[in-house]
Amino acid sequence: MRRGLAVALVTTALLGGSLMAPAPVAAQDMESLLQQIRESGREQQRINREREQRFLRQRNERRSLLEEARAERNAARARAERVREEFEDGQARINALKEKLNEASADLGRAYTAARSTAGDLRAAARTSPVTTQYPERLEKLSAIADNPQLPTLTQLEQLWFLLVEDMTATGQVARFEAPITTVLGNRRQAELMRVGAFSAFSEDGYVLLPEGGTVAQLLPSQPGGRFTSAAEGFFAAESGALLPALIDPSRGRLLEVEAEKPDVAERIAQGGLVGYTILGIGSVGLILAVLQLVYLSLVGGRVRRQLQATDQPRTDNPLGRVLGVVSQEHGRDDAELLELHLSEAVVKETPRLERFQSLLKLFVAVAPLMGLLGTVTGMILTFQSITLFGTGDPKLMAGGISQALVTTVLGLCVAIPLLFLNSLLGARSRALVQTLDEESALVLAQRLEGDSRA
Structure with a gap:
């Protein structure tokens, strides 16, 4: 009420100061002005009350929202704490299980590593071995074990054991078998080959060599002369069980290539x-x-x-x-x-x-x-x-x-x-x-x- 009266007096003073009439104001005009001032004051009070009520309602709403947010925060903290405890418990159980797994699979892991290493070594030797001309499928089997990032299966371990025994047995054998060969002109044909262990192999046309990484033997472009060719021809033509001297190349054909490339007397001259x-x-x-x-x-x-x-x-x-x-x-x-x-x-x-x-x-x-x-x-x-x-x-x-x-x-x-x-x-x-x-x-x-x- 005091605030509205003060506003009315200020307004009256301003109006009176700015609108100075030459003649005195009538009584009814003053009453009308006073009435307006009173209405204005009441209107202003109503507006102020509405503002106060709206502010109180908003304050209550904000307080309620704050309480709800705090409650949600506390609930989230509680859930996070429970989840953290569950995670720590789960991590502890995982570590314990890993330790048990490592202890249980230590010997098995070393065995699998040794199997892959053995398969890789045998594959490297088999790439230039005459035994591969007789058993060309073993390169694929060895690659499946050596290059497999996963643990080898029981079937693969059995295959590796069989391939090792097969290689050891073939190293001490002199065998005849049919296999494809590549001639000097690049033609492929089926021929009878004779293998002396894992060192040398020859056909009726001369010595053959297994190119590295291949499975089909090929004739040497230039055959070594003299006693080397005579020994191969005599050994190839001999009957089974005959005791004859044979050429053994421990380098699996590389020394034969060097010998074949040596020039004869006419080439030297x-x-x-x-x-x-x-x-x-x-x-x-x-x-x-x-x-x-x-x-x-x-x-x-x-x-x-x-x-x-x-x-x-x-x-x-x-x-x-x-x-x-x-x-x-x-x-x-x-x-x-x-x-x-x-x-x-x-x-x-x-x-x-x-x-x-x-x-x-x-x-x-x-x-x-x-x-x-x-x-x-x-x-x-x-x-x-x-x-x-x-x-x-x-x-x-x-x-x-x-x-x-x-x-x-x-x-x-x-x-x-x-x-x-x-x-x-x-x-x-x-x-x-x-x-x-x-x-x-x-x-x-x-x-x-x-x-x-x-x-």
Whole structure:
């Protein structure tokens, strides 16, 4: 009430101050104004009461909502506490069960790990083993055990045990079986194979090799020659139960590949190039000449030995007979000095034929190593050219020059050494024959001088 009266007085004062009439206000106007002020005050009081009631209602509602929220919070806290306790109890039970599981499956886990490791090792060995050509399905079984992230089943463990026993048994067996093979041209056909343990396998066409990771054997592109192929052919053609030598390759074909890639004699010679062929030509000519002269000296030596048994009957088919024939000639019969000159002349005539080709062979002996040195220098030049063009990343690009350098050196020595021995042998033979001629000439001259002194 006081607040409304104050508002009315303020309003009246403002109106009175702002609206100053020149004439006094009538009494009814004042009463009307007073009535308006009273109504205004009552209206304002009504509004204020409504506001207070609305505020009280909202306050009660907010208080009720607050109480409900607090109750829900407390309930949620209680539920969270119960859930936390249940979670901790469950986690404790899980940890206890895990400990029991680990204790119960420790030995079993180690056994499964060992099984997977064993399967992986056996698979690595089976990828290049000739046994796989006979039992190709075992690679898939081993992969199923080795690559399985889960625990192997009892069936897989039994298969692993069977595969281990099968591999151990096959290692000590020599078996014949039918299996597909890939030929050198890439064609696949069925063939009869023979397997020697887990080391070697061959067919009637030669040795076969199991490529790593494959199950079909393939023939070696280049078969090893000599005793290797002969041993395989004889072993393959032998009857069952026969005891024969066989080639055992512990590397399961890798050594056979290396042996097959080795060049033969003709390929080695071809690596020497033009210089190598020249050295061989020199050696061939020298060998032919040395053999011809050696045969000639052997024939002459035999005739000379037969002539020594009958010096009083000189023959013209040997050097000694021709030298002794000088004595029977008329000239110089009474003059010893003249006879000596004729004998020396006859020996000198026979000497060139006895020492024939020895100077040429000495030349070949000296030239062959020099030709080998020439080939070595030429090969090194080719090697350095390859290095200049392609670098040192691929050693095979330098192999040609290095092979020529080494092969020509070997060829030069192989030609020079035998020719040196043959030349020494020819020199010894020819010197022995010339010495025989000198001795017999001296003996004839001594006998003539002795006869002249007695006369």
